[in-house]
Amino acid sequence: MNKKDILISDANHGGLVLLEEYSKYTNNNLFFYDIYNKLSKSEKEEWENKTGVKFLSINEILEDEDSFIKINPVHMPPVIKTDYTHHEFVAYLLKKMTPDDLKIIQVTGVKGKTTVTTLLKHVLSNYNTLVLTSAELTYNNKILIEKLSITPASIITAIKKAQDMKILDDVDYCIFEVSLGVIPHGYINILTNIIEDYDIAKASSSASIAKESVFTSQYTICDFDAYKKYYSQHENVIRISFDDENADVYADKVDYTIKSTSFNIHYFDRTLTMTQFALSDFYVMNLLFAISTALIIGMDIGDISSNLESAAPIEGRNSFRYINDKLIIEDINPGLNTTSIKKCVENLKKYGEDYLIIVGGDYGITCEEIDEEKLCNFLNKINPNCIILTGELGYNLKKRLKSDCSYFKKLGDAIEYCENDADKKLIQIIYRSEYNSEIKYFKK
The missing domain is CATH 3.40.1190.10 (Mur-like, catalytic domain)
Incomplete structure (x- = not known):
């Protein structure tokens, strides 16, 4: 039986895990495409010695693309065709x-x-x-x-x-x-x-x-x-x-x-x-x-x-805490988008009209980036005195909003202001980030 040429892609999103596991079960020829150039020369040599894989450039692949069985993440840019997604290949393994x-x-x-x-x-x-x-x-x-x-x-x-x-x-x-x-x-x-x-x-x-x-x-x-x-x-x-x-x-x-x-x-x-x-x-x-x-x-x-x-509220996922006499509701989530932010604000009104919202976060943490124009259109409908902006996202929103809103570079500084200086008793944090990276701001 002829050996097949198996090409696995993407060291950033688990491709090497699939390569290592598959190498245990196959005698096929193994190839890898490091689309984002994550690996150093020495790291590639280590994987070659470990699994027998050969790393290919995009030009080398395109010379005879159809000769490979190609296994790619579902979200990978279509620079080459996909025969099986990572999801499908995991099911096989x-x-x-x-x-x-x-x-x-x-x-x-x-x-x-x-x-x-x-x-x-x-x-x-x-x-x-x-x-x-x-x-x-x-x-x-x-x-x-x-x-x-x-x-x-x-x-x-x-x-x-x-x-x-x-x-x-x-x-x-x-x-x-x-x-x-x-x-x-x-x-x-x-x-x-x-x-x-x-x-x-x-x-x-x-x-x-x-x-x-x-x-x-x-x-x-x-x-x-x-x-x-x-x-x-x-x-x-x-x-x-x-x-x-x-x-x-x-x-x-x-x-x-x-x-x-x-x-x-x-x-x-x-x-x-x-x-x-x-x-x-x-x-x-x-x-x-x-x-x-x-x-x-x-x-x-x-x-x-x-x-x-018996389950405690999940911290950062629509959880809450009281600090002094103020209620703080937390939505700290890398997947927050404009629709979910709108729903956070709508939900806030169940608990009172006298509120502040802290809006901001990071970029590059999920495959889905936020639509800033759409978010600004929504925030422009809210009293700017009720909005505090923070983080990279907040900085860009501040430049695009029609009205001037308070801005703090760090989430912790924004929270400290709400705790000590603002007169609002109801505070909603809406922040695009991994919760563990921000939790230190809430420890007392």
């Missing part, structure tokens, strides 16, 4: 690494991935769970690895860690947060929303196209708005809405308070009553995804409610 009956729950979406995955960790705490989020990899709440990415290749890293610790056979459920879609098939796939459909792969594709892979699982749970707009051709889907009675699962009689919110859940022909922490419509939706997953598994609603009650 998992067949070699895991038992056939391993139950994998995957969570993807534009907003809410980390929160839903974390809620599922708490809801399913009666089981042995291997959980991957943008913050960490855990097994039964014990941290195994900190600060993993949520590229599909991190699933390989998670499984390898479980193998090394000899716990994989004990895992009841894997719960994986995954960016830009899911690995095909699996047990339960969850699509939280597509509140903004952004371009990927140099505008040759989009988030909605990439995330359509969720419809390959035994059970698929999908945001009803996304389903209606992008995916209505798919059948056997559990559709979730905040308040649309045409969905399979929805909520009503929602009564918000700071420390707990009560609501009814309509789950097909069942009506259930819950009281849980939830400051916003978004958070109620996240709860609906987690609760629906647990009901599919067959959990009792009493156990679901009890497990959720």
Whole structure:
């Protein structure tokens, strides 16, 4: 049998993890395209010695592109064709690494991935769970690895860690947060929303196209708005809405308070009553995804409610704290976009009209950059005395807004001003960043 030429791309987004694992199972010729030139000459030599791979330039690939089987990230610029995405290749590798009956729950979406995955960790705490989020990899709440990415290749890293610790056979459920879609098939796939459909792969594709892979699982749970707009051709889907009675699962009689919110859940022909922490419509939706997953598994609603009650609010994800006599609501999230920021402000009005919002953050932390023009159009409708800008994003917004708003270079300085000098009692932080990099500003 002739050997095949396998070309794997992108050292920035997990390509080397895939290369290392695949090299254990194949005699095919291995090639690698380091599209972003991440690796040094010595690092390439190390990988060549380790796996037998040969690194190629784009010109070398294009000389005979069709001779390669090309494995690329779903969002990679289309400088070469793609035969299999990283998501698809991870599914292939998992067949070699895991038992056939391993139950994998995957969570993807534009907003809410980390929160839903974390809620599922708490809801399913009666089981042995291997959980991957943008913050960490855990097994039964014990941290195994900190600060993993949520590229599909991190699933390989998670499984390898479980193998090394000899716990994989004990895992009841894997719960994986995954960016830009899911690995095909699996047990339960969850699509939280597509509140903004952004371009990927140099505008040759989009988030909605990439995330359509969720419809390959035994059970698929999908945001009803996304389903209606992008995916209505798919059948056997559990559709979730905040308040649309045409969905399979929805909520009503929602009564918000700071420390707990009560609501009814309509789950097909069942009506259930819950009281849980939830400051916003978004958070109620996240709860609906987690609760629906647990009901599919067959959990009792009493156990679901009890497990959720023992879960602390997820810091930085629509959480809150009191500092002196001021209420601070925190949304610190790398995936915040204009639509989610608008919803944060709308939600704030549930708790009072006398508020300040701190808006800002960083660039280059997700595949989706924020639409500054669209955000400015929204912020221009708000009293500028209620807006404080911060960070790189805040600096650029200040230059574009019609009215002059207060600006602080550092988030910590903006918070300190709100705590000590501003007379507003209600403060909403909306900041595009990884929460761990900013949490030091809140410690007292």
